[in-house]
Amino acid sequence: MLIRRKxxxxxxxxxxxxxxxKESLNKExxxxxxxxxxxxxxxxxxSAKQLDVSLGLLDTINSSSDLKSLDGTDCRNYGVLDGIPEAKKLMADMMGTTPDHVIVYGNASLNIMYDQISRAYTHGILGNTPWCKLxxxxxxxxxxxxxxxxxITERFGIEMINIPMSESGPDMGMVEEYVSKDASVKGIWCVPKYSNPxxxxxxxxxxxxMAALKPAAEDFRIFWDNAYVIHDLYDDNKDEIADIISECEKAGNPDMVFEFASTSKVSFPGSGIAALATSANNIADIKKQLTIQTxxxxxxxxxxxVRFFxxxxxxxxxxxxxxxxxxxxFEAVESVLExxxxxxxxxxxxxxxxxxxxSFDAMDGCAKAIVAKCKEAGVKLTGAGATFPYGKDPKxxxxxxxxxxxxxxxxxxxxDLFVLCVKLVSVEKLLENK
Incomplete structure (x- = not known):
């Protein structure tokens, strides 16, 4: 006979x-x-084991290697502002677009995102008024x-507006309303595949x-941070994401998106390669800055x-x-939570x-206390509130x-410690109202 626990x-x-x-939980x-x-x-x-699988990358070139790219560029010397052809192809394939849309930068996509905000702020996008003058x-x-x-946006004094997320993405009704009616709305942050957190x-x-938005602002941009585009946990059960670049082109909005990706969690964080994908107009505009910057x-x-992958x-x-x-x-955490x-x-x-x-949602008013109790017992979590603008989680x-x-x-x-802290803080919260 199967006995079910009530x-x-x-x-x-x-x-x-x-x-x-509470007494029992305090003892635990x-x-x-x-x-x-x-x-x-x-x-x-x-983890260190993940980093180990990329060690072969360090041996792909040496003093006896041919250090020329496919187009004959000597990779030891100056030049090639937007990336060698084979690197553009690799990153384009990773993002699901074509090499003509891609600029390959340095080691971090976060740098590229900051650059795009900074450029818009000081010099404007495609001839539009610099944001600092608005x-x-x-x-x-x-x-x-x-x-x-x-x-990044807080750094530049940009007002941030919360948009609720669901399993299918941001509340597009709210997005469309804001974008179409308010010309001061200049962008949206997106992590479209396996969103953080x-x-x-x-x-x-x-x-x-998203691609069919009708912005009141000519310089509105979708900041499409496709950080986890190839970070699937399961081969036979993975999510797919549509290509925002081609969707914007089909919708008549080719200039509306900046897409970002990197190999930071693929090869070595801090020593990978990062790329931006966007329209020809945006690329020409960005290169005006790049020719001065690098x-x-x-x-x-x-x-x-390229030679490793x-x-x-x-x-x-x-x-x-x-x-x-x-x-x-992941499965260990999910098993304990369940x-x-x-x-x-x-x-x-x-x-x-x-x-x-x-992403874990505790009872309202409990996140900070749970994080604090975990820290006190030796487990460090991301600070409560960090997943919201200004570090302020309304709930x-x-x-x-x-x-x-x-x-x-x-x-x-x-x-195990996390769930213990969740239980203890939840009990304390409920006792406040008993």
């Missing part, structure tokens, strides 16, 4: 039952603190979202509606990456190796098919979990 939601417990539970918490854990789940960093500049920010995006992928309908990026590193198939095969390391960590919190009514979480994060409920860096065993320990 699960009581915390909110249904009496004050006396909650006090008994004291024991957890005594273990002296020192685990970091604050950033989406590759009374008000606004940006739409799907939330929860990527803290470093928000940090929820792991959602924009639906085809969302991508098409004589060319690191072509030897571009050559190194060879093509898009090599990239995808490489990412399967990454998935082998990351997948058990086993310990399901049915209690004190939290919900996403189960992404790729990317680097799991104080969202917590970003980054499973990639610890070992699977450490991840299990960290997840």
């Amino acid at each position: 699960i009581m939601q915390y909110n249904d417990m009496s004050k006396e039952e909650l006090l008994v539970l 918490y004291a024991e957890a603190k005594a273990k002296g854990l020192a685990l970091d789940m604050s950033r989406g960093k590759p 009374d008000k500049v606004k940006f739409l920010c799907p939330v929860p979202g990527y803290d470093r995006h928000f940090a 929820q792991g959602y992928t924009y639906s085809e309908e969302t991508v098409k509606r 004589i060319g990026h690191d072509k030897l590193n571009q050559l190194r990456h 060879k093509d898009i198939n090599g990239l995808k095969e490489h990412m399967r190796k990454h998935a082998e390391f990351i997948r058990p960590k 086993e310990e919190l399901s049915g209690l009514g004190i939290g919900s979480w996403t189960e992404p098919k790729g990317g680097y994060f799991i 104080d409920s969202n917590i970003r979990i980054a499973p990639s860096f610890p070992t699977p065993e450490e991840m299990k320990q960290a997840a």
Whole structure:
């Protein structure tokens, strides 16, 4: 006979039952603190084992190598502003576009994003008024979202507007309303595949509606940060994302998007290659800045990456190796959350098919306290509120979990402590109203 465990939601417990539970949880918490854990789940960093699978990249060129690109460029010397041809092809294939749309930069897509905001702010886009000369500049920010995006726009004093996210992407009704009626809205931040932190992928309908926007501002731009475009956890169960570049062209808005990608979590963070994909008009405009900013990026590193990965198939095969390391960590966290919190009514979480994060929503008013308790017991999480503009989560409920860096065993320990802190803080919150 199958015996089913009856699960009581915390909110249904009496004050006396909650006090008994609190005493038990406090005892568990004291024991957890005594273990002296020192685990970091604050950033989406590759583990050492993931970095090891890219070590062969360091041996692809040496003093006896032919250091010329396919078009005969000597990669040791100055020149080639937009990237060697084979690197443009590799990054174009990664993003799902064509090489004529691509500029290959240095090592980080975040640098490119900052550059685009800075250029728009000081010099304007395609002849439009520089943003610094306008009374008000606004940006739409799907939330929860990527803290470093928000940090860039905050740095330039740009007003940020929260746009709720769903499993199909941002609330497009709100996006369309803001973009079409307010000329001070100049852009939107997007992580379209395996979004940071929820792991959602924009639906085809969302991508098409995004591409078909009718902005009141001529210089409105979609900042399409396709950071996790090839970061699938499962070969047989992965999300697909429509190509925003071609969709914008079909909608008659070829200049409306800047797409970004890099190999930061593919090869070596800080030593990868990054690229921007956009229209011919935007590329010509951007090159006016680049000719002053640089004589060319690191072509030897571009050559190194192309010779190591060879093509898009090599990239995808490489990412399967990454998935082998990351997948058990995601599954360990999801298993603990399901086993310990399901049915209690004190939290919900996403189960992404790729990317680097799991998004957890606690009871309102609990996120900061949960993060603080985890830190006190030796597990560092991303600061509560970081996934919202200005670091202010209106509900104080969202917590970003980054499973990639610890070992699977450490991840299990960290997840056990996390759910313990969720339970304890939730009980304390409910007791405030009993």
